[in-house]
Amino acid sequence: MAKRIVIDPVTRIEGHLRIECTMEGGNVSEARASGQMFRGIETILKGRDPREAWVYTQRICGVCTTVHAIASVRAVENALKLEVPENAQHIRNIITAAHAIHDHIVHFYHLSALDWVDVTQALKADPAQAERLASGLSPWPLNGRADLKIVQDRLSGLVESGRLGIFSGGYWGHPAMRLEPEINLLAVAHYLQALETQRKANQIVAILGGKTPHIQNLAVGGVANAVNLENQSTLNMERIAFMKTLVDELGAFIEQVYIPDVCVIASRYPEWLKLGKTNLPLLSVPEMPMDPKGSAFAMPGGYIPMGDRAEFIPIRSFQDAFFEENVREAVDHSWYKGHGANHPYKEDTEPNFTQQDGGERYSWIKSPTFQGHPAEVGPLSHLRAMLASGYEPAKKRLNGAVGLLQALLGKDVPPGVLDSTLGRHLARALRCGLMYEELGRSMGLLVANIAKGDTASFNAPNFPKGEIRGFGFLEAPRGMLSHWVAIRGGKIQNYQVIAPTTWNAAPRNADGKQGPYEASLVGTPVADQERPVEVLRTIHSFDPCLACSIHLIDAKNPASHVRVRVSTGPIEG
Numbered sequence: 327m328a329k330r331i332v333i334d335p336v337t338r339i340e341g342h343l344r345i346e347c348t349m350e351g352g353n354v355s356e357a358r359a360s361g362q363m364f365r366g367i368e369t370i371l372k373g374r375d376p377r378e379a380w381v382y383t384q385r386i387c388g389v390c391t392t393v394h395a396i397a398s399v400r401a402v403e404n405a406l407k408l409e410v411p412e413n414a415q416h417i418r419n420i421i422t423a424a425h426a427i428h429d430h431i432v433h434f435y436h437l438s439a440l441d442w443v444d445v446t447q448a449l450k451a452d453p454a455q456a457e458r459l460a461s462g463l464s465p466w467p468l469n470g471r472a473d474l475k476i477v478q479d480r481l482s483g484l485v486e487s488g489r490l491g492i493f494s495g496g497y498w499g500h501p502a503m504r505l506e507p508e509i510n511l512l513a514v515a516h517y518l519q520a521l522e523t524q525r526k527a528n529q530i531v532a533i534l535g536g537k538t539p540h541i542q543n544l545a546v547g548g549v550a551n552a553v554n555l556e557n558q559s560t561l562n563m564e565r566i567a568f569m570k571t572l573v574d575e576l577g578a579f580i581e582q583v584y585i586p587d588v589c590v591i592a593s594r595y596p597e598w599l600k601l602g603k604t605n606l607p608l609l610s611v612p613e614m615p616m617d618p619k620g621s622a623f624a625m626p627g628g629y630i631p632m633g634d635r636a637e638f639i640p641i642r643s644f645q646d647a648f649f650e651e652n653v654r655e656a657v658d659h660s661w662y663k664g665h666g667a668n669h670p671y672k673e674d675t676e677p678n679f680t681q682q683d684g685g686e687r688y689s690w691i692k693s694p695t696f697q698g699h700p701a702e703v704g705p706l707s708h709l710r711a712m713l714a715s716g717y718e719p720a721k722k723r724l725n726g727a728v729g730l731l732q733a734l735l736g737k738d739v740p741p742g743v744l745d746s747t748l749g750r751h752l753a754r755a756l757r758c759g760l761m762y763e764e765l766g767r768s769m770g771l772l773v774a775n776i777a778k779g780d781t782a783s784f785n786a787p788n789f790p791k792g793e794i795r796g797f798g799f800l801e802a803p804r805g806m807l808s809h810w811v812a813i814r815g816g817k818i819q820n821y822q823v824i825a826p827t828t829w830n831a832a833p834r835n836a837d838g839k840q841g842p843y844e845a846s847l848v849g850t851p852v853a854d855q856e857r858p859v860e861v862l863r864t865i866h867s868f869d870p871c872l873a874c875s876i877h878l879i880d881a882k883n884p885a886s887h888v889r890v891r892v893s894t895g896p897i898e899g
Contacts, residue, residue, distance in 0.1 A: 328348055328349065328350050328355070329348070329349040329350075329855060330346060330347070330348055330349070331345075331346070331347040331349060331852070331855055331858050331861065332344065332345070332346050333345045333858065333861065333862070334362070335362065336862065336865055336866075336870065338436075338437045338438070338440075338866065339437065339866070339869075339870040339871065339872060340387055340388070340389055340390070340870070340871040340872060340873040341361070341363060341387075341870075341871065341872025341873035342361070342362035342363050342872055343359065343360070343361060343362065343831065343865070343870055343872045344359075344360040344361075344362050345357065345358070345359055345360075345843070345847075345861060345865060346358040346360070347847060347852075347858070347861060349852060349855060352851055352852060352853075353849055353850060353851050353852070354847045354848055354849065354850045354852065354861070355848065356848065357840075357843070357844045357847040357848060358688060358689075358833070358844060359689065359691075359831045359832075359833065359841060359843040359844050359865075360688050360689040360690075360691075360833065361689045361690040361691035361831060361872050362690065362872075363690055363872070364661070364677050364679075364690045366675075367382060367383060367385075367386055367821075367823060368675045368820075368821045368822055368823065369675060370382060371383075371818050371821040372818055372819070372820070372821065373817055373818060374817065374818050375816065375817065375818075376402045376405075376546065376789070376811060376813050376816070376817070376818050377402070377545070377546045377787065379398045379401075379402065379811065379818060379821065380394070380395040380396075380398035380399045380544050380546075381395075383395065383397075383398045383809065383823065384398070384539075384540050384541070385540065386823065386825075386873060387871060387873040388539050388873070389429065389432075389539070389871065389873075390429075390802060390803070390804070390807075390825070390871055390873070391425075391538070391539040391540050391541065392421050392422065392425045392531060392535065392538075392539075392541050393422070393425065393800050393802035393803070393807055394807070394809075394823070395540075395541060395544050396418055396421070396422060396544065396798075396800055397798045397799060397800040397802075397807050397808065397809045398798060398809050399544050399545070399546050399547075399798070400620070400644060400798025400799070400800065400809070401796050401797055401798030401808075401809040401810060401811045402546045402787070402796060402798070402811060402813070403546060403547065403644075403787075403796070403798070404644055404645070404796035404797055404798055405794040405795055405796025405811060405813055406546075406787050406788070406789070406794065406796070408546070408547055408785060408787055409618035409619055409785060410547060410548045410618055410784075410785060411548050411618060411780075411782040411783050411784065411785060412617070412618060412775050412780065412782075413548075413549075413551075413553055413772060413775060413776065413780060413781070413782060413783045414547075414548035414549045414783050414784065415615050415616070415617070415618065415620075416768050416769075416771050416772035416775065417534055417543075417549050417551055417561075417772065417783070418544075418549065419614045419615070419624075419764070419768040420530065420534060420569075420765060420768045420769060420772065421530075421531050421534050421535055421541065422613065422614070422800070423614070423761045423762075423764050423765035423768060424527045424528070424530035424531050424765060425527070425531050425538075425803070426757070426758070426761045426802075426803045427524075427527045427576055427580070427758055427761050427762060427765065428524045428527035428528050428531070429803035429804075429869075430584075430705075430754050430755070430757065430758035430761070430803055431520050431523060431524045431527070431579070431580075431584060431758065432520070432524050433754065433803070433869045434520075434584065434587075434588065434751060434754065434755065435516065435517045435520035435521075436517065436520065436521070437866060437869065438751070438863075438866040438867065438869075439513060439517060439591075440493070440496050440497075441497070441859055441862055441863045441866055442503070442505065442513075442591050442594075442595065442863070443503075443505060443510055443513040443514065443517075444496075444497075444498055444499070444500070444503040444505060444510055445481065445490075445493045445496060445498065445510065445514055446485065446498045446499070447498075447503075447505070447507045447510045448477075448478060448481055448507060448510040448511040448513075448514045449478065449481060449482055449485065449507075450507040451474075451478065451507035451508045451510060451511035452507075452508060453471040453472075453474040453475045453478060453511065454471045455508050456469075456471070456474050456508035456509075456511045456512050457469060457470055457471040457474060459508050459509070459512070460512055463582075463586040463590070463730075464581070464582035464583070464586050465582060466578075466579075466582040466583050468515070468519055469512065469515075473515065474511055474512070474515055477511065477514055477515040477518065478511060481493075481514060497857055497859045500853070500854065500857055500859055501853045501854065502853050502854075502859055502860055503859075504594065504595075505591075505594050506594075509590060509594065512587075512590075513587065513591075516583050516587055519579070519583070520579070520583075520584075523575070523576065523579045526572045526575055526576055527572070527576055529569075529572055530569050530572055530573070530765075533565055533568070533569060534549075534551060534561070545784055546787045547784050547785040547786055547787045548782075548783050548784035548785055549783050549784065550783075550784070551783055552783070553776055553781040553782075553783055554781065555776060555777075563773075566769060566772075566773060569769065570766075570769060573762070573765055573766050573769065576762060576765075577762045577766075580755075580758050580759050580762050581759065584755050584758060584759075585727060585730075585755045585756065585758075585759060586730065588727075588748075588751050588752050588755040589727060589730045589731045589734060589752070590734060591748065591751070592731055592734075592743075592748045592751075592752060593731060593734035593735050595748060596735060598746060598747045598748040598863065599739075599740075599743040599746045599747075599748050599749060600743075600746055601746060601747050601849070601850060601851075601864065602746045602747030602748075602749075602750070602846045602847075602850070602863075602864040602867060603745045603746055603846065604702045604745075604842045604845045604846045605632070605745075605845065606632060606699070606700055606701055606702045606842055606845060607629065607630060607631050607632045607696065607697075607699050607700075607701045607702070608629070608630040608701065608702055608703075608706070608707035608710050608711065609629050609630075609696050609701040609702070609703050609707055609805075609806055609829070610627040610628065610629075610641075610703065610707040610708040610710075610711045610801055610805070610806050611627040611628075611641050611649065611799045611800070611801050611806050611808075612625060612626050612627040612628075612640075612641060612642065612643075612801070613625045613627065613708075613800065613801035614764050614768065615644070616771075619643070619644070619645075620643055620644030620645075621642070621643040621644070621645075622643075624764055624767070624768075625708075625712060625717070625760065625764065625801070626640060626711055626712050626715035626717050627640070627641050627708060627711050627712075627801055627806075628640040628641045628711045628714070628715065629641065629648075629696060629697070629701075629711075630707070630710055630711065630714060631697070631699075632699060636714075638711065638714035638715065640711075640715060644798070644799070649797075649799065650797055652696050652697045653669065653670060653694065653695075653696060653808065653824065654667035654668060654669055654670075654694065654695045654696075654698070655667065655668060655670060655673050655692045655693065655694050655695075655822075655824065656668075656692065656693040656694075656695065656835045656836040657692050657693070658686075658687075658693070658834075658835065658836045659686060659687050659688060659689065659693065659833040659834045659835070660687055660688075660689050660690065660691060660692050660693065660833060661677060661678055661679045661680060661687050661688075661689065661690055662674075662675065662676055662677060662678055662692070663676040663677075663678045664676070665836070666836050667693075667695060667698075667835070667836050670797070670808070670810035670822040670824060671795050671810055671812055671820065671822075673810075673820075673822050674820075675822075677690075687833075688833055689831075689832075689833040691827075691828055691831050691832055691833060691872075692824075692828060692832065693832040693833055693834065693835035693836070693841060694824050694828055694829050694832060695835055698837075699839070700829070700832060700835060700839050700840065700841050700842065700845075701829055701842075702805075702829070702830060702842040703804075703805030703806040703826045703829045703830060703842075704750065704753075704754075704804055704805035704826060704830065704868060704869065705750065705753040705754040705756075705757040705803075705805070706744055706745070706749060706750045706753040706754075707805060707806070708753075708757060708801055708805070709724070709744065709753040709756055709757055710744065710753075712760075719760055719763060720756070720760060723756045723759050723760060724756060727752060727755075727756060731752075747846075747863055747864045747867045748867070750867040750868065751867055754803075754869070789813065789815075789816040791815055791816075792814065792815075793812060793813065793814040793819065794812075794813050794814075795810075795811065795812045795813070796810075796811055796813075797809065797810045797811075802825075802826055803869065804825075804826035804827060804830075804868070804869045804870075804871055805826030805829065805830065806826060806829070807823075807824070807825055807826055808823075808824045809821070809822070809823055809824075810822040810823075810824070825871065826871070827868075827870050827871045827872060829841070829842065830842040830843055830868045830870070831843050831868075831870060831872065842868065843865060843868065843870075846864050846868075847861060847864055847865075850864060
């Protein structure tokens with residue numbers, strides 16, 4: 327008999343996500359992903375000055391802050407055909423890269439690692455054996471037995487107290503958990519070390535952005551950072567040198583801890599290099615613009631159609647017509663008025679809630695398409711695009727990771743492993759390494775440009791009386807983000823945000839095609855339907871951020887929230 331699993335909300339993500347699965351024979355036969363809050367940011371922005379839109383849009387989320395801010399100013403600059411100074415591009419790039427590194431590290435260790443790691447089993451580990459295992463992976467200095475014994479003792483104290491704190495509510499003893507105790511101990515140690523490491527990335531964002539989250543230094547036309555290498559109150563060599571020390575520390579953790587950890591997890595759960603495929607097109611955009619026009623980028627992006635991973639259509643610039651013309655959003659299965667797929671410039675956001683269960687409409691998330699198809703976005707899509715474009719740093723990193731994974735598995739890694747649950751984690755770790763490389767390069771380019779005597783960081787915008795339209799995109803940590811704006815007489819007439827999670831968590835579109843979450847869960851085996859950690863493994867691999875795709879303000883009861891529950895029961899009807 328078919329059973330239904332409902333996880334509402336999915337935790338360790340930003341916002342409220344509901345996942346419903348139909349179970350047959352121990353496997354997921356059908357899935358529904360539902361965003362449980364309404365986003366009103368687009369409505370709030372109507373009639374406002376487009377120069378301040380970025381201040382509002384970065385409040386969409388407490389994590390995905392800088393990406394919304396930068397995509398917003400890019401959209402307005404695109405509408406104005408406004409170039410930004412080279413210094414401004416480099417400063418924005420540094421913030422983008424540092425934010426991505428922070429986000430990728432937090433996602434793996436603090437939002438998804440506990441899907442694979444049994445913390446309580448770390449108490450059975452031999453720290454000396456754990457040290458020997460770690461020494462074959464990297465020279466990370468905090469993998470010594472003394473450091474690991476300290477972590478084990480701290481963990482033991484937590485368990486004995488009965489107050490597990492950050493480790494409470496896990497799937498301890500679950501049959502799907504099978505790491506050896508020593509690997510669990512290393513993972514717990516790195517979980518704690520990652521808390522300190524991610525802070526260093528945020529320091530870089532705060533130095534340039536004024537604060538984080540919600541940076542303060544942006545402007546339509548550039549940045550507000552004053553540049554003078556000899557002035558203590560401006561961006562100078564002392565601040566740049568300090569940021570360089572932080573970059574070096576981040577690089578050591580990425581290379582010696584993060585990437586090896588993902589490979590170790592993949593070697594212990596090799597079946598998850600096959601599970602979780604979406605079999606959907608892959609969409610990404612280029613990132614790290616290198617010139618004032620945004621016509622050259624350090625990191626490629628583009629579209630890989632469904633079925634033929636060898637086919638690749640690059641997206642080349644901030645003015646790319648191929649991208650602009652092919653994005654649509656449908657609301658046929660969402661709680662909004664309307665039917666069919668509309669272009670973002672013509673899209674509206676009129677809420678129309680019907681019913682929670684059993685209805686044709688079942689989510690506050692819309693259904694984006696590219697060339698008429700749903701698409702998966704995220705580090706997997708971006709890495710695939712970089713590989714398809716011949717981007718050598720991506721090839722080098724993937725070859726290195728595959729070599730380590732093959733050594734751990736003791737056999738060759740089959741092709742296509744990236745298109746999977748653990749493949750997404752691997753792609754994200756490799757993209758983190760690539761962002762580390764670009765972070766250092768952008769800092770060098772900024773210093774070199776300033777040394778030439780260029781201190782400009784802002785070009786003033788001038789808004790015409792008639793209507794103008796523009797779009798801004800950014801390859802955010804969770805995938806391709808785009809903002810779309812229509813401006814008339816210097817005021818916003820329409821504003822649409824299509825966040826990465828809007829693509830991945832989309833309900834069925836106007837043609838009834840599944841979005842990536844729903845497609846990826848079909849065929850997933852679930853060992854314990856009361857504790858469906860296997861479902862969470864795949865959903866968490868996308869790094870969901872429902873705060874970016876849906877928002878709610880309840881004026882009558884601001885403190886209201888959705889109850890946490892996991893339920894099972896027969897399918898009705």
